[in-house]
Amino acid sequence: MERQWGMVIDLDRCTGCEACVVACHAENNIATVGEDGAARGRAMHWIQVQRYWEGEFPDVRLKYQPVLCQQCGDAPCESVCPVYATYHNPDGLNAQVYNRCIGTRYCANACPYNARVFNFYNPVWDKPLGLQLNPDVSVRSVGIMEKCTFCIQRVKKAEVQAQESKQPIKDGEVKPACVQSCPAKAMVFGDLNDPKSKVSQLARSNRATRLLEEVGARPNVIYLRSVS
Amino acid sequence: MAGPSVEQVNQEILRPLVRTSWRYYLTAGILGSIVLAAFFAFLYQVNSGIGVSGLDRPVFWGFYITNFVFWIGISHAGTLISAILRLTHAGWRRPVTRCAEAITVFALMIGASFPIIHLGRPYLFFWLLPYPSVRGIWPNFHSPLLWDAFAITTYLTGSTIFLYLPTIPDFALVRDKARGRRKKIYHVLSLGWKGTPRQWHRLEMAMRIMAVVILPVAVSVHTIVSWDFAMPPVPMWHSTAFGPYFVAGAIFSGIAALIIAMALLRKAFHLEQYLTPFHFDKLGKLLLLMSLVWGYFIVAERMTVWYGNESSEMAVYSSSAQGQFTHLFWIMVFCNLLIPFFILSIKNFRTITGTVIASITVVIGMWLERFLIIVPSLERKYLPFTWGAYRPSWVEITITAGTFAAMALLYMIFSKLVPIISVWELKLGLRQEGQSPRSALAPAKPSPIIAQPGLAAPGE
Amino acid sequence: MDRRSFLKISAVGSATAALDACGKPEHQLIRFIPEEDLIPGIASWKPGVCTRCPAGCGIQVRVMQGEAEVTRDGKLGLISMGLAKKIEGNPEHPVNRGKLCAWGQAGLQVTYNPDRIRFPLKRSGPRGSGEYQMISWEEAVTELVSHLSAAGSAGRPSPVAFLTQRLRDHRGMLIEKFLDALGAPPAVHFEFFEQTVLRRANELSFGHYQMPTFDLANADYVISFGADFLGTWNSPVSQNFAYGELRQGRPELRGRFVQVEARMSQTGANADEWVYAKPGTEGMLALGLAHVMIAEKLRPRESASAMGRLIHGWTEGLQDYTPDKVAGPTGVESARIQRLARDIAAHTPAVAMIGGAPLALTNGLDNALAVNALNALLGSVGKPGGIFFTPQPLLEGLPSLKEGSSVRALSEGILKGSSQVKVLMLFNANPVFASPSAWRVQEAFEKVPFIASFGSFVDETSILSDLILPDHSYLESWVDNIPESGTLLSVASLAAPPMAPLHHTRAMPDVLLDAAHRLGGDVAKAMPWKTYSDVLQAAFEPLAHRNGSISAKTDDDFWSATQRDGGWWSSETKASPAAPGANRPHAQVKITEAKFDGDETEYPFHFLPYASQQFGDGTHANLPWMQEMSDVISTAMWCTWVEVNPQTAGRLGIQQGDLIEVASPHGKLQAPAILSRGIAPDVVAMPIGQGHEQFGRYASGRGVNPIKILAPREEPETGELAWAATRVKIRPAGGKGKLILLAGSEREWPGKSQQR
Numbered sequence A: 001m002e003r004q005w006g007m008v009i010d011l012d013r014c015t016g017c018e019a020c021v022v023a024c025h026a027e028n029n030i031a032t033v034g035e036d037g038a039a040r041g042r043a044m045h046w047i048q049v050q051r052y053w054e055g056e057f058p059d060v061r062l063k064y065q066p067v068l069c070q071q072c073g074d075a076p077c078e079s080v081c082p083v084y085a086t087y088h089n090p091d092g093l094n095a096q097v098y099n100r101c102i103g104t105r106y107c108a109n110a111c112p113y114n115a116r117v118f119n120f121y122n123p124v125w126d127k128p129l130g131l132q133l134n135p136d137v138s139v140r141s142v143g144i145m146e147k148c149t150f151c152i153q154r155v156k157k158a159e160v161q162a163q164e165s166k167q168p169i170k171d172g173e174v175k176p177a178c179v180q181s182c183p184a185k186a187m188v189f190g191d192l193n194d195p196k197s198k199v200s201q202l203a204r205s206n207r208a209t210r211l212l213e214e215v216g217a218r219p220n221v222i223y224l225r226s227v228s
Numbered sequence B: 001m002a003g004p005s006v007e008q009v010n011q012e013i014l015r016p017l018v019r020t021s022w023r024y025y026l027t028a029g030i031l032g033s034i035v036l037a038a039f040f041a042f043l044y045q046v047n048s049g050i051g052v053s054g055l056d057r058p059v060f061w062g063f064y065i066t067n068f069v070f071w072i073g074i075s076h077a078g079t080l081i082s083a084i085l086r087l088t089h090a091g092w093r094r095p096v097t098r099c100a101e102a103i104t105v106f107a108l109m110i111g112a113s114f115p116i117i118h119l120g121r122p123y124l125f126f127w128l129l130p131y132p133s134v135r136g137i138w139p140n141f142h143s144p145l146l147w148d149a150f151a152i153t154t155y156l157t158g159s160t161i162f163l164y165l166p167t168i169p170d171f172a173l174v175r176d177k178a179r180g181r182r183k184k185i186y187h188v189l190s191l192g193w194k195g196t197p198r199q200w201h202r203l204e205m206a207m208r209i210m211a212v213v214i215l216p217v218a219v220s221v222h223t224i225v226s227w228d229f230a231m232p233p234v235p236m237w238h239s240t241a242f243g244p245y246f247v248a249g250a251i252f253s254g255i256a257a258l259i260i261a262m263a264l265l266r267k268a269f270h271l272e273q274y275l276t277p278f279h280f281d282k283l284g285k286l287l288l289l290m291s292l293v294w295g296y297f298i299v300a301e302r303m304t305v306w307y308g309n310e311s312s313e314m315a316v317y318s319s320s321a322q323g324q325f326t327h328l329f330w331i332m333v334f335c336n337l338l339i340p341f342f343i344l345s346i347k348n349f350r351t352i353t354g355t356v357i358a359s360i361t362v363v364i365g366m367w368l369e370r371f372l373i374i375v376p377s378l379e380r381k382y383l384p385f386t387w388g389a390y391r392p393s394w395v396e397i398t399i400t401a402g403t404f405a406a407m408a409l410l411y412m413i414f415s416k417l418v419p420i421i422s423v424w425e426l427k428l429g430l431r432q433e434g435q436s437p438r439s440a441l442a443p444a445k446p447s448p449i450i451a452q453p454g455l456a457a458p459g460e
Numbered sequence C: 001m002d003r004r005s006f007l008k009i010s011a012v013g014s015a016t017a018a019l020d021a022c023g024k025p026e027h028q029l030i031r032f033i034p035e036e037d038l039i040p041g042i043a044s045w046k047p048g049v050c051t052r053c054p055a056g057c058g059i060q061v062r063v064m065q066g067e068a069e070v071t072r073d074g075k076l077g078l079i080s081m082g083l084a085k086k087i088e089g090n091p092e093h094p095v096n097r098g099k100l101c102a103w104g105q106a107g108l109q110v111t112y113n114p115d116r117i118r119f120p121l122k123r124s125g126p127r128g129s130g131e132y133q134m135i136s137w138e139e140a141v142t143e144l145v146s147h148l149s150a151a152g153s154a155g156r157p158s159p160v161a162f163l164t165q166r167l168r169d170h171r172g173m174l175i176e177k178f179l180d181a182l183g184a185p186p187a188v189h190f191e192f193f194e195q196t197v198l199r200r201a202n203e204l205s206f207g208h209y210q211m212p213t214f215d216l217a218n219a220d221y222v223i224s225f226g227a228d229f230l231g232t233w234n235s236p237v238s239q240n241f242a243y244g245e246l247r248q249g250r251p252e253l254r255g256r257f258v259q260v261e262a263r264m265s266q267t268g269a270n271a272d273e274w275v276y277a278k279p280g281t282e283g284m285l286a287l288g289l290a291h292v293m294i295a296e297k298l299r300p301r302e303s304a305s306a307m308g309r310l311i312h313g314w315t316e317g318l319q320d321y322t323p324d325k326v327a328g329p330t331g332v333e334s335a336r337i338q339r340l341a342r343d344i345a346a347h348t349p350a351v352a353m354i355g356g357a358p359l360a361l362t363n364g365l366d367n368a369l370a371v372n373a374l375n376a377l378l379g380s381v382g383k384p385g386g387i388f389f390t391p392q393p394l395l396e397g398l399p400s401l402k403e404g405s406s407v408r409a410l411s412e413g414i415l416k417g418s419s420q421v422k423v424l425m426l427f428n429a430n431p432v433f434a435s436p437s438a439w440r441v442q443e444a445f446e447k448v449p450f451i452a453s454f455g456s457f458v459d460e461t462s463i464l465s466d467l468i469l470p471d472h473s474y475l476e477s478w479v480d481n482i483p484e485s486g487t488l489l490s491v492a493s494l495a496a497p498p499m500a501p502l503h504h505t506r507a508m509p510d511v512l513l514d515a516a517h518r519l520g521g522d523v524a525k526a527m528p529w530k531t532y533s534d535v536l537q538a539a540f541e542p543l544a545h546r547n548g549s550i551s552a553k554t555d556d557d558f559w560s561a562t563q564r565d566g567g568w569w570s571s572e573t574k575a576s577p578a579a580p581g582a583n584r585p586h587a588q589v590k591i592t593e594a595k596f597d598g599d600e601t602e603y604p605f606h607f608l609p610y611a612s613q614q615f616g617d618g619t620h621a622n623l624p625w626m627q628e629m630s631d632v633i634s635t636a637m638w639c640t641w642v643e644v645n646p647q648t649a650g651r652l653g654i655q656q657g658d659l660i661e662v663a664s665p666h667g668k669l670q671a672p673a674i675l676s677r678g679i680a681p682d683v684v685a686m687p688i689g690q691g692h693e694q695f696g697r698y699a700s701g702r703g704v705n706p707i708k709i710l711a712p713r714e715e716p717e718t719g720e721l722a723w724a725a726t727r728v729k730i731r732p733a734g735g736k737g738k739l740i741l742l743a744g745s746e747r748e749w750p751g752k753s754q755q756r
Ligand SMILES: Nc1nc2c(c(=O)[nH]1)N[C@H]1C(S)=C(S)[C@@H](COP(=O)(O)OP(=O)(O)OC[C@H]3O[C@@H](n4cnc5c(=O)[nH]c(N)nc54)[C@H](O)[C@@H]3O)O[C@H]1N2
Pocket: A098, A099, A100, B127, B133, B134, B135, B137
């Protein structure tokens, strides 16, 4: 049975701490755009901890919702890409081939979740900040689209090891950087096609929802509603 | 007053090809420098990155794609209109067809450049084209952008031929009149036209076929352009009405552009006798019709959204209903609907000046329409946390200005190389209908497009 | 334009491109022989300790071979070396169980920070000018030693002062021994968010001068008075971890959580119920709850025992704290107080915590004692789901948390001339930035003849130094740490350097040892070790014989095993507080009224500076990742702001992004306004951490520093700064400020374009 990588985010656990955000930057060589870039709305977070106010003082609440690429089953971003720079890989991941991207930005418009970010300029790392770069992840240059990859480099590593050792990938063995770091253990990653995996068990919870389900992109990120 | 004689026609219409005033050079110089500025702006963007534009997350498309849709729309002036007029044997078409067809070709060239200008990596534009690459990778035929590539190239080829065919006899005419190097050039261009009955017959056949073929192509082009927006699930893009809506809008803006072009030519080259109030009146009526059609579509589109009251769509709707785009929206409605209706529905206002004013507002209004289709949806797409805003940068503005200058410049150059009015068709009209230009422009009797064989080639 | 001129242009373009390509040093640098043998592409994970906040989480560092530009004996060149590529939590570590917070994740940017000091520096320009010249370590240490010996011969106590962050490791011990041998007073500790008040309260209530640990994972009900325990307070990662379990760790039980505060923190945002109580009345509210429980016999008064008896009127059933009496001052309706009290009492185990602003008041200690008493009444002390104290492994010579005097005393002494300071040593403490102007720290330090700094960065304090002896980063050094809280186990973290030093730096403890040997005499005798690792090996030895995570035959095995695991932790899991009463008996406490600086009519707003998720006390402001991580409440990036309640703003005609002036009796500042629904109408709040004048390229000259307008109020018994006791007035200052938000729905047109 083919794998379908997926993620569950328990909004009742998530405290909005944003450790996932920085973990993703560190793991995936995401450039910082600086004051001006940020002011122009060009910050490159692959995962955003979105937050929404409810009510007015003093009966006020704040809801956090980390939003990353939902790795859609029917990804609107894929069909519109004229050069197959973004496509569906055999593990059901929405993959991004940086070298092929010519920067039409059509995919980003088609993405209902605005999960995609674009290199409006060449990234800069003031020396020696460049030494922090993860050699497993290629650095993107100007004019290229990028987004959360479910840390595909970690997935691939596990798959290669599994092939070599002839051992199947154990549930929970692959941990994207955000999942690994999440202090509240709000994020769970695994194979949704494996009914025994933690992620698919949680996905069957009665708290399970998907973001903008009505759009019909069949996301593979499942949110568990916060109870209160 | 008596209409022009055959000799007059030769002289007056060919005059621009031989005589060039200082005004011409001045205007060309000004336009040229604007085009140049736009070109440097583009080089600057390529060099420093698309970041020099005002684009951001989530508004990834702005002025450039607006211009793309706008110019492709304008291109529907010519070929489509002249094809319709030819097929319906509208006699008054004769002085109009060529400048119309020319608009198409140039507008397409300009419009087609924007999908390249707006790329993050424009130097790789050729990956959009299906060619056997060393990597054995073909483009994605699911992508509307690829359909664009096909549709536009087809339309460009088609309309170039459509422009070229009826020009052959006129090239021949110029060839016969010119001498020296010019003679050689026009000799080549006229493909050895002798005006023999066989050649006339062939030309007639070819033009019949082209006129029929070009119509569906023209319609398909803007339908496909509309699909760039209608296909992805973006609020207020994702609409079935977009196909016909865009085609109607295209013809609408096309006619307006044509009227403006004609008025300018008329002034610049003193073609008062050929481009008469009568033409502007007819085109004015056509413009009025399209204005109403456009109005119907905009009402239909917004009505359904408003009535449906679907939250993600209402978010976009409200930004032009009572949000940051309200002003632009009403300016658009005034330019496209109210002003044209007021001017064009009143006979006394349907003068040359009147139609031109209406046309100018329509061109402005239709550019705004493209902008208001593209940007508001991107600014407020689904999750409010990700909403954003867009302001164009000087680079985008310069390049946009450059395209209008380019259009005018190309047109000026064209009018220097090719008789801007189809000489032979006009003469034919005159022959068939006797001397009165008035009647020469009345609907021709359902006779073949070209007079019976045996008629000598015009111009000798 | 014709084709040729086009080619010319593009040719120019590519030519310049080619030029700066050759201009890149990589293309000219010499290549040093690698000092370590590494296989390219093969990653190794090395244990470490996070020092980015006092919590002391265990980390593991992903080290991979790579190319680094380094200086080796004066020559600049390329070397192939092991480089830290990613920091993750150490899954075995009892405090953070493999998890990290945002600060921990961003640690790489400390080591690779472009503004790190790369070699020893001697001041070459006037003080504060930041003009330094590079010198050798030999020169640097000689310079330090000459000043120290000069001071040493100046009689007792010798005029030497050492100012450092509070160290929970053996560097602290070395510093104390060093100062002691020099005959100098003990080190001065400085942290803006020092926890003295709560430690003192816990000592009085529970006999532990220590930060508490909460067993949230097993609690059924949690009420927190101002403690941002999911954000920056105490031991955030362990508390986030436990919080996750509190909510969804148990199949049939979802723990409830109520937050009491005046401005919604990240923690408050996660509460089931958010209660606004007037600043300074938290203790009163706690006693109000206690009163209801006692009065309605939901809990026996006696169960609070001594912790209750500390509170005036407890034995009489807290008659002064009936809901009706409390409702007025706290601003919480009496009905709600009763409901909350019954709610809490109905859920066992229930636990109360207090931290942050309620402690930073003139009545901070009273508030803490009240909440401690409430805990005792709830029976949560030392019980599952309750409050605990992390047992401290008895390690040789560790300085107790009590030691050391305050920066305020130091600068006062210097300014008054009452305390002689000829040599001042600085380590990771920046009081010039993080103390009220009224303390006049800069003025005082400028009077000190010789200042040496061990810090890695030039900041507002270390720029006053005459000599800089740059420390390694924590990824390049031997690090040990004794967590004060965050676990029920007794933990001693330890790590060898995950990577070799990138720059020409030296570990502070090694420099101290070197200096000590050069000074000779008592000092040398007092510090017999050669290197800091020797210190640690000796210090950890006793643990080899206690039963814990490591069972090793020989001491050497134990030593290597400790490095392998990233530390040692005991195996016994529980630690209940010792008998209360502590050392000296304490008079009964009557909850005093909080006194605020600034007249209420002239300064109508409570001013609430808070520890920013991005920058903490300002320490993290020089990391691009932290500047660009959006604030958890405002979603702001790369800027500072003032949080104002929308009603208040409407009243004063203030709109989102408007520049407003915040004035206290001690100064004023300007920052853009954020209209925040999560703040009381009579409170304005500002994040701490921006407004650096001197802290590298990413932090300097960005935003404003709210600490500068704070009143020098104190909690009387501990003398700790009451940083939440200032009142301010606000007014529109005209125009828009630079406000950069990630939240798009709040990027209102044309607000965003104005930010450009
Ligand atoms: N400076 C530098 N030079 C190097 C190396 C290096 O690391 N740095 N690495 C060396 C090594 S190991 C290798 S393998 C070579 C690799 O050198 P290249 O073969 O050049 O590899 P890339 O640069 O990855 O890809 C070449 C170009 O193919 C484009 N491309 C991607 N998809 C398509 C497509 O569908 N059609 C077409 N036509 N082009 C496409 C990419 O965008 C890129 O511009 O470079 C060698 N040279």
